[in-house]
Amino acid sequence: MWFHSCRSAVAAERADTVDRYARQTAFEKIGRTGQEKLLQSRVTILGLGALGTVIAESLCRAGVGRIRLVDRDLVELSNLQRQVLYTEEDARRESPKAVAAAEHLAEINSTVALEPLIADVNAANIEECIAGADLVLDGSDNFELRFLLNEACCKHTIPWIYGGAIAASGSSMNILPGGPCFRCLSPEMPAAGSYPTCSSAGVLNMVTGIVACFEAAEAVKILTGSPDVSRQYLSIDLWGNSVDYITVQKNPECPVCGKGEYGLLGKLSGAHTVSLCGQDAIQVIPGAGTKIDLEEFAAKLEKTGAVRRSPFMLTFNDGKASFNLFSDGRAIIRQMQDPGAAKSIYAEYIGL
Numbered sequence: 001m002w003f004h005s006c007r008s009a010v011a012a013e014r015a016d017t018v019d020r021y022a023r024q025t026a027f028e029k030i031g032r033t034g035q036e037k038l039l040q041s042r043v044t045i046l047g048l049g050a051l052g053t054v055i056a057e058s059l060c061r062a063g064v065g066r067i068r069l070v071d072r073d074l075v076e077l078s079n080l081q082r083q084v085l086y087t088e089e090d091a092r093r094e095s096p097k098a099v100a101a102a103e104h105l106a107e108i109n110s111t112v113a114l115e116p117l118i119a120d121v122n123a124a125n126i127e128e129c130i131a132g133a134d135l136v137l138d139g140s141d142n143f144e145l146r147f148l149l150n151e152a153c154c155k156h157t158i159p160w161i162y163g164g165a166i167a168a169s170g171s172s173m174n175i176l177p178g179g180p181c182f183r184c185l186s187p188e189m190p191a192a193g194s195y196p197t198c199s200s201a202g203v204l205n206m207v208t209g210i211v212a213c214f215e216a217a218e219a220v221k222i223l224t225g226s227p228d229v230s231r232q233y234l235s236i237d238l239w240g241n242s243v244d245y246i247t248v249q250k251n252p253e254c255p256v257c258g259k260g261e262y263g264l265l266g267k268l269s270g271a272h273t274v275s276l277c278g279q280d281a282i283q284v285i286p287g288a289g290t291k292i293d294l295e296e297f298a299a300k301l302e303k304t305g306a307v308r309r310s311p312f313m314l315t316f317n318d319g320k321a322s323f324n325l326f327s328d329g330r331a332i333i334r335q336m337q338d339p340g341a342a343k344s345i346y347a348e349y350i351g352l
């Protein structure tokens, strides 16, 4: 893994770190010792939307040594209101968020080893996504992934930081080995469609910024071994003028941190669909291990419609169907809200 191969980049720039991090090392709770720990740290950020971009920028500027950036999506114009790393040019080019984020972060701090990963995180690959990380940060937008992440991190004794935001409200909590874990906080997974999403209820960039900065600050505490790591659940309502810290009790009967049962992890699903929050699109994910030769596929699709190629994907439109196709077989079907119809398009044009 890339995490283990970039020591020289960090070492070569060590002389510059005194100047670069001067305002941070002057803060006595971090100091030179804490900075050294940050430089040696490895984090994974899952999701590079409103939360993930702020977290990534904060940790990159703070000098976290290695950052793996995981996201399945492409930059769109409607992202720019809150996803701070991206530009209109990224949206115009339809850059994968992981790649665009890595490009901008490399300009901010070239001494950080960045590992962009364009992937849908699921039961089949989550353990690979978090492998080697000292800490995982949640920049996702759905409970399914958080439940999965909770199991994976508990299993591998990796701390993770939950964060969520909707409308003008947000919340965050450190999930540390030993619990309480995310299942202690939320015992049952909410049914799909039963909770508001950023596309239905909207979300303010100020609240995502606050939650993400809270996550980043807790990350710095955890990575530097600070005794001041928060043990409570943060709940904030920017419009209602409230900030609350709530104590979450560990449930001794919790299947994850109490009993060590990881029922979601083993479930390697076949082809399935996921609605993309805030977009008129459905993602179709084929079974694990699918590989597509994009060059070959582009030549095939060009006979029926317009095809554009980038290093990471192809984009197709024939007036009836519009989609982006990645080399792992994943497709984002555009102008689509019906999962069944999305699967039909996938089967017709790509093949299940």
Ligand SMILES: [Zn+2]
Pocket: 179, 180, 181, 182, 183, 184, 185, 250, 251, 254, 255, 256, 257, 258
């Ligand atoms: Zn638990």
